[in-house]
Amino acid sequence: MSADPGTTSQPQTTDIQLSNPARWRAFGVAAAVAAITILDLSKVNVALPSIEQALGAGSTELQLIVSGYVLTFGLFLVPMGRLGDQRSRRALFLVGLVLFTLASLACALAPNIVVLMVFRLVQGVAAGIQMPQVLGLIQQIFQGAERGRAFGLFGATIGLATAFGPTLGGLMIALGGPEDGWRWIFWMNVPLGIAAIAAAVWVLPTTRVHTGRRIALDPVGVILFGITVLALMWPFLFTTGSPDDDPRRWWLLTVFLLFAGLFFAWERRYAAQGHAPLIPFSLFRIGSYRNGTLLATSYFAALPALFLLTTLYLQTGLELEPVFAGMVTIGFAIPSAIASWVGGNLVTRIGRPLVVGGLIMVLVSAIGLVLVAVFATPALTPWLMGTVMIIGGLGGGLVISPNQTLALADVPVSSGGLAGSVGQLGQRIGTAVGTAVALALFYATIYRETGTRDSLAVYHDAYLIGMSSVAVFIALSFIVSMIDLSRRRAAARDADADEAEQRRAGPT
Numbered sequence: 001m002s003a004d005p006g007t008t009s010q011p012q013t014t015d016i017q018l019s020n021p022a023r024w025r026a027f028g029v030a031a032a033v034a035a036i037t038i039l040d041l042s043k044v045n046v047a048l049p050s051i052e053q054a055l056g057a058g059s060t061e062l063q064l065i066v067s068g069y070v071l072t073f074g075l076f077l078v079p080m081g082r083l084g085d086q087r088s089r090r091a092l093f094l095v096g097l098v099l100f101t102l103a104s105l106a107c108a109l110a111p112n113i114v115v116l117m118v119f120r121l122v123q124g125v126a127a128g129i130q131m132p133q134v135l136g137l138i139q140q141i142f143q144g145a146e147r148g149r150a151f152g153l154f155g156a157t158i159g160l161a162t163a164f165g166p167t168l169g170g171l172m173i174a175l176g177g178p179e180d181g182w183r184w185i186f187w188m189n190v191p192l193g194i195a196a197i198a199a200a201v202w203v204l205p206t207t208r209v210h211t212g213r214r215i216a217l218d219p220v221g222v223i224l225f226g227i228t229v230l231a232l233m234w235p236f237l238f239t240t241g242s243p244d245d246d247p248r249r250w251w252l253l254t255v256f257l258l259f260a261g262l263f264f265a266w267e268r269r270y271a272a273q274g275h276a277p278l279i280p281f282s283l284f285r286i287g288s289y290r291n292g293t294l295l296a297t298s299y300f301a302a303l304p305a306l307f308l309l310t311t312l313y314l315q316t317g318l319e320l321e322p323v324f325a326g327m328v329t330i331g332f333a334i335p336s337a338i339a340s341w342v343g344g345n346l347v348t349r350i351g352r353p354l355v356v357g358g359l360i361m362v363l364v365s366a367i368g369l370v371l372v373a374v375f376a377t378p379a380l381t382p383w384l385m386g387t388v389m390i391i392g393g394l395g396g397g398l399v400i401s402p403n404q405t406l407a408l409a410d411v412p413v414s415s416g417g418l419a420g421s422v423g424q425l426g427q428r429i430g431t432a433v434g435t436a437v438a439l440a441l442f443y444a445t446i447y448r449e450t451g452t453r454d455s456l457a458v459y460h461d462a463y464l465i466g467m468s469s470v471a472v473f474i475a476l477s478f479i480v481s482m483i484d485l486s487r488r489r490a491a492a493r494d495a496d497a498d499e500a501e502q503r504r505a506g507p508t
Helices: 020-041 046-054 059-086 089-108 113-141 144-187 189-203 220-239 247-272 280-285 287-317 322-327 330-350 352-375 380-398 398-407 413-449 455-505
Strands: none
Touching: 020 059, 020 089, 020 113, 020 144, 020 189, 020 247, 020 287, 046 059, 046 113, 046 287, 046 330, 059 089, 059 113, 059 220, 059 413, 089 113, 089 189, 089 220, 089 398, 113 144, 113 413, 144 287, 144 322, 144 330, 144 380, 144 398, 220 247, 220 413, 247 280, 280 287, 280 322, 280 413, 287 322, 287 352, 287 380, 287 413, 287 455, 322 380, 330 352, 330 380, 330 398, 352 380, 352 398, 352 455, 380 398, 398 413, 413 455
């Protein structure tokens, strides 16, 4: 498929020719850094009570510690993806990694909650700089079936990081104690970051394309895009389900609609003038990319919320220690890693049906978790939940990496970083929306029923109602996957019909 007319002035990035060991060394560094980035999305959640106790933080400050990272992460993904496609992915990767390491050090040393919040935002900026370069690099150095295997390993790495985050965070709290355990969560990023910087300097290939022309990043588009994303994510990121939530925040969705329209109009005009727009909307005319991005957005509205609600139920409902509550997700993490590798190897042969099967397994797991919470005894619940998580992990491994491979399969390599960034932005928006909906339902049920029923029964209802939103988002992903499967089968039938017609016509 041709690129957007407005992208003609950008350099044409080509596949990088590296030896097989060099490709996989570069992949290993990139995937490790992506894992560190994703870990910071989940491991900090379990540290919030410790931060509250140590720094005297209020609910708004604690919310910013979590949501601020997601917000700045999402804001920088697309501009940095575009910049990486146009300039040097290696240079931006190193800039993001150095900034992330320094911000982690500042968070670990923070004397008060204001300093911690500021550098948590900087961490999100750094994550938004480096993550698009990881995806663009994988797209650029691997081709064909090997690209599927690479995304399979990448999905396994991200799945492990996502699921092990709460366990790792809980372990740091247990080792460091309630006063300093949260600092250990940030301290661990420093040696990991230094090691990653050294490895990146050594093994990452140069990706700069020398064209003799200076490429400018669309400044008006960047501003309009930033306001659009901020207005969309803000009201969801600051939804907790508490009666004290300010309802006026929802007016920001009106701002979102206004600036989304302005951004779309500006980008079309900018492209028509022969410039490279921030987002070439022709990407969404690629059916596999459009459907894959929608599927991932809906799926990530479900999965982080599933982990969060389960951890909250175990910690607050069953009063389990953070480290033990987090360990339940290990049942998801290890099978997910194995299934991601298998899925990455099978996706080029099986295609979209692999993802459909994975989504069914994740939905079965979500229903099973609710049944365990409601009907099992408190002593057995963590063990049974960990067992049910195995089904979800096997299914989840067949969703994330195969879907990533299918979504990017028809995207030009010159737009790989940008396409991956838009997909990651969809995942961050999905996480913000899905978590907000699930938490609002969970806490609203607790506020409504506390004092009217037995405490454990209240948490049963809260978990059931919160998880209903998780099931809805998984079901939406399933619907999108079936639409894409139907599209692919129709395209295959048309191709077979054309081939048969050509055979009947014979040589001309």
